[in-house]
Amino acid sequence: MNDDDVLQRNNVKIIGRGTRPMIFAHGFGCDQNMWRFITPAFEDDYRLILFDYVGSGKSDLNAYDPSRYATLQGYAQDVLDICAALDLHDAIFVGHSVSAMVGVLAAKQEPERFSNLIMIGPSPRYINDDGYAGGFERPDIEGLLDLMDRNYIGWASFLAPVIMKNPDRPELGAELQESFCSTDPKIARRFAEATFFADNRGDLAGVAQPSLILQCSEDAIAPLEVGQYVHRELPGSTLRVMKATGHCPHLSHPEETIEAIREYLGRAS
Amino acid sequence: MTIHPVLDTAPCGYVSVADDGTMLEVNLTLASMLGYTRAELLGWHLQKILPPGGRIFYQTHVFPLLKMHGIAEELYVALRTRDGNDIPTLLNAARRERDGQRVTDCIFVRMLQRHEFEDQLLQARxxxxxxxxxxxxxxxxxxxxxxxxxxxxxxxxxxxxxxxxxxxxxxxxxxxxxxxxxxxxxxxxxxxxxxxxxxxSGRIPVHPVPLRAREVIARAETLVRLRAEESGLTLRTDTCDDDLVVRADPERLQQILLNLLTNAIKFTPHGGAIEITCEPHDARVCIRVRDTGIGIPREQLERIFDPFVQLDPIVDVVHRGVGLGLAISRDLARAMGGELRAESTPGSGSVFTIELPAADAAVNALLEQETTS
Known part of the structure; x- marks a missing residue:
């Protein structure tokens, strides 16, 4: 697969007027559209790389290989393929939710590609274990899979491309014909299994890059204890507990998210 | 904030939620459905009335959908009661601006029976x-x-x-x-x-690459020329423009072309002619296989692409075939982002058109360079 094929496969979009690369990796359930509230703030100073994992958004579904994407390593390989195709070095990796761990795997495998990791709502393991509180039990995840199954009956029409208005930010609200999130229920289910049954606790200690952990208050998916765990285990990490609640501060509280990232990068440089 | 009495007793649960998930208004129907008082629920995070799997689904699917689209309809969501039971409900939600604040209004309708039907449907699927x-x-x-x-x-x-x-x-x-x-x-x-x-089963991988239509046609022609001559048929190919470049999987496109040409040879009587042409059509390229054969009756034209369809049984005694070739060819064309169509006049012949995406101009230029260098 040549470089152009990778860029097409992962629906890579490059925006911004700066030179330093900043690669944004979306979380489970959505695609690169999730970043649209915060990317404008970084366009002047950085070269922003947005993409969809294979199986999500407008990626090439023909490229989906169930065995490759059975674990997060397959998703990390997507990131590394894109880095290689664009010849990225010292990139700032911004990963939401599961992509925080995807970033950890990618950074361990090819450290020279990344200078810093910014993790929004990371969790190295969602299921509770001896002495570790991930927040969920296995039947809880089965409950999620059941919910997805039921909703995916009508998923195609539910998430069919629509005119996406941006009710909160009309100035960004060019009426784009966009599809939203992944539309193949089988792929989404496998992504959920790869995400919520993963255990990446052992990978944290091997990360050489400094990192920022953005921890929301009252995050039901990645609770504060998990953020603190990541901070303890990840060498050179900074933990910032946000006022933002929930699990998607870049959607719900874009200003606070932008400010936290800017402040960290300002200190890091 | 007071709720209108009708809303309070409406036969569905109602809650209004701030962007941070705090419940701002709750109707009595919802409170009693869940076994709480209204006062208990107000100020809580919505997630407290969702089971753990539901919390993840809310954060990864429902909230982003509402934030980006402003509306969510007919979502299946389970609500967790005070004593830990889950009630299946159907959720409709819309984001609105009220009192200078963005809120999401949610309606929950119990669906105990439908839940059972859906179980059966899911099981059957x-x-x-x-x-x-x-x-x-x-x-x-x-x-x-x-x-x-x-x-x-x-x-x-x-x-x-x-x-x-x-x-x-x-x-x-x-x-x-x-x-x-x-x-x-x-x-x-x-x-x-x-x-x-x-x-x-979706196991045939298709790898489209830029291909010159002229070269693809020439290769297919070489493979069937002898058979056409043996059947007493004239085989003509149009000289395609060099700059007609399609995006297709070389082997799969060859397979489609060979299938169409073999059919044309089979169904064209001695002395007839087969012609292959190609031309651009908007951002696509059409490759046509035209014959002077027996043709296909109008009412059977669409059916020929269905698997295992045989046309006239008398014809099939002479020309055996299970009719899978065309079904496969159309599926392959579609897998490459194209289409396969048929037109026919019984008694005078048929035209099969393979329509494929054209490779972009930049690729054409690159191929041009390769040829000249």
Whole structure:
């Protein structure tokens, strides 16, 4: 697969007027559209790389290989393929939710590609274990899979491309014909299994890059204890507990998210 | 904030939620459905009335959907009651601006019976999916297992007919050639079944690359020219422009073209003609196979692409075929982002059009460079 094929496969979009690369990796359930509230703030100073994992958004579904994407390593390989195709070095990796761990795997495998990791709502393991509180039990995840199954009956029409208005930010609200999130229920289910049954606790200690952990208050998916765990285990990490609640501060509280990232990068440089 | 009495007793749960998930308004129906008082629920995070799996679904699907689209309809969501039971509900939600604040209004309708129907539907769908997978696996295994001995029979019969094992009289040679011919026909059938099973299960990978239409057509023409001449047919190819470049998988496109050409040869009487042409059409390229054959009746034109469809039984005695070739060809064309269409006038001939995406101008230029350098 040549470089152009990778860029097409992962629906890579490059925006911004700066030179330093900043690669944004979306979380489970959505695609690169999730970043649209915060990317404008970084366009002047950085070269922003947005993409969809294979199986999500407008990626090439023909490229989906169930065995490759059975674990997060397959998703990390997507990131590394894109880095290689664009010849990225010292990139700032911004990963939401599961992509925080995807970033950890990618950074361990090819450290020279990344200078810093910014993790929004990371969790190295969602299921509770001896002495570790991930927040969920296995039947809880089965409950999620059941919910997805039921909703995916009508998923195609539910998430069919629509005119996406941006009710909160009309100035960004060019009426784009966009599809939203992944539309193949089988792929989404496998992504959920790869995400919520993963255990990446052992990978944290091997990360050489400094990192920022953005921890929301009252995050039901990645609770504060998990953020603190990541901070303890990840060498050179900074933990910032946000006022933002929930699990998607870049959607719900874009200003606070932008400010936290800017402040960290300002200190890091 | 006071809730209108009608809303309070409406036969569905109602809650208004701030962007941070705090419940700002709750109607009495919802509170009693969950076994709480209204005062208990107000100020809580919505997630407290969702089961753990539901919290993840809310954060990864429902909230982003509401934030980006402003509306969510007919979502299945379970609500957790005070004593830990889950109530299946259908959620409709919309984001609005009220009192200078963005809020999301949610309506929950209990769906105990529908929940059971959906269970049955889901169960049936899973069974159908696994039956389909088993069928595809069986077909593919069977075709493989039959193909191997068949190839041996065809090979030995061919060798024997050619005198490799000693001289044969005319009758024996004709019999050997008959065996060989029947084996070839069976092999073709097996390949079709195998191809169809693979397509049906989505296991045929398609890798489109830029291809010059002229080169693809020339290759297909070479492969069928002899057969066309043996059948007393004229085979003509239009000289395609060099800059007509399609995005297609070379092997799959060849497979479609060969299938169309073989059909054209089969169904065109002695003395007829077959023509292959190509032309641009918007951002696409059309490759056409035109014959002066027996044609296809109008009412059967669409059906010819259905798997296992045979047309006139009399025709099929002479020209055997299970009708899988066209079904496979159309599926392949579609898998490459294209289309396969048929037009026909019974008695005077048929035109099959393969429509494929054109490769962009930049790629054309690159191919041009390769040719000149």
């Amino acid at each position: 899973r069974l159908a999916e696994s039956a389909n997978e088993a069928k595809a696996k069986f077909l593919s295994m069977m075709s493989h297992d039959i193909r191997t001995p068949l190839t041996a029979i065809a090979g030995y019969a061919g060798l024997a007919a050619g005198g490799a094992f000693g001289p044969l009289n005319d009758e024996q040679r004709a019999a050997m050639q008959g065996i060989r011919g029947a084996c070839d026909e069976l092999l073709r059938l097996m390949n079709d079944i195998l191809g169809f099973a693979q397509l049906d």
